Amino acid sequence: MYRFLFFFLISILIVACQSESQPKPKAFLRLEYASPSYDTLQGNCSFAFEKNKYALVSEGAHCNLNLDYPSMKATIYITYMPVKNNLTDLLKDAQKLTYEHTIKATNIVEQPYINEKEKVYGMFYEVDGNAASQSQFYITDSIKHFVTGSIYFRVRPNYDSIYPAAIYLKKDIRRLMETTHWK
Numbered sequence: 001m002y003r004f005l006f007f008f009l010i011s012i013l014i015v016a017c018q019s020e021s022q023p024k025p026k027a028f029l030r031l032e033y034a035s036p037s038y039d040t041l042q043g044n045c046s047f048a049f050e051k052n053k054y055a056l057v058s059e060g061a062h063c064n065l066n067l068d069y070p071s072m073k074a075t076i077y078i079t080y081m082p083v084k085n086n087l088t089d090l091l092k093d094a095q096k097l098t099y100e101h102t103i104k105a106t107n108i109v110e111q112p113y114i115n116e117k118e119k120v121y122g123m124f125y126e127v128d129g130n131a132a133s134q135s136q137f138y139i140t141d142s143i144k145h146f147v148t149g150s151i152y153f154r155v156r157p158n159y160d161s162i163y164p165a166a167i168y169l170k171k172d173i174r175r176l177m178e179t180t181h182w183k
Contacts, residue, residue, distance in 0.1 A: 031164040033071070038175060041065075045080060046145055050179040052172045067172075072165040073154040076173065081146045090146045094123075094138040097150070101131035104157065113139065118181045126170065130157045134166040135173050141182055149173060 038050040045063035055067040055076070063080040081090060098108065106129035113122045122139030136150040151169050153162050 033165070033168050036168075036172060036175075038179075040179075046082075046183050047080065047147060047180055048183060049176045049181070051176060055172070069165075069169065072169070074151060074162075074165055074169055075154070076149055076151050076169065076176075078147060078149040078176075081148075083140065083142070083144055083146050087140065087142060087146070090140070091138070094136075094148050097148070098125045098127070098136045101127050101133060103131075105129040105131040113137075113177050115178070115180075120177070120180050120182075122177060124174065124177060128159065130159050132157055134159075134162065135170045137173055137177055139177055139180055145182055147180070149176070 034054060037053045039053055040048055041051045041057065042048050043059065043063070045065075047063075051057065051067055052069075054071075055069055058066045058068065060066070065078040065080075067076040067078065069075065083090065102108065105127045108128075109126040111124040111126065113120070113124055115121070119141045120139050121142060122137060125136045127134050127136065133150045133152055136148070138146065138148045140146045151166065151173065153165070155162065159166075
């Protein structure tokens, strides 16, 4: 009996002297990327814009461009289409593409863009959640030119993990939109 009582008291003392575990606060990965540096992308296309020097450019047919960010495993896909009495259809297609992400997105914020001086009008979509694309946009002059773009990561969409890269690339897309001019 004393032996049992002795072991019981010792075990209580051992358990009682341990510190309580505290839950860790929620946090994002601390990923840091080089400060962006921009130069103007000039080509044979009907438009030009400033792009991040860290983006690798590949040009496809009909002025479709890919801005690849290898360190982030991400690409900004840019598609050019001429306007030929089909502006309404182009706008519907661009909006439809964005809103197809509502299945996984927790929020989609529309931010209109207007640059009267360069005649650039468009919309920037910020997509939150585990959607395949975190940002999309379109710009047009409403007469001849229509450009769409979107970010895609070459990893499974996990918003917490790609958040720092998504924020970085959203700033690059905004810069692209703000510096676009038609030729």
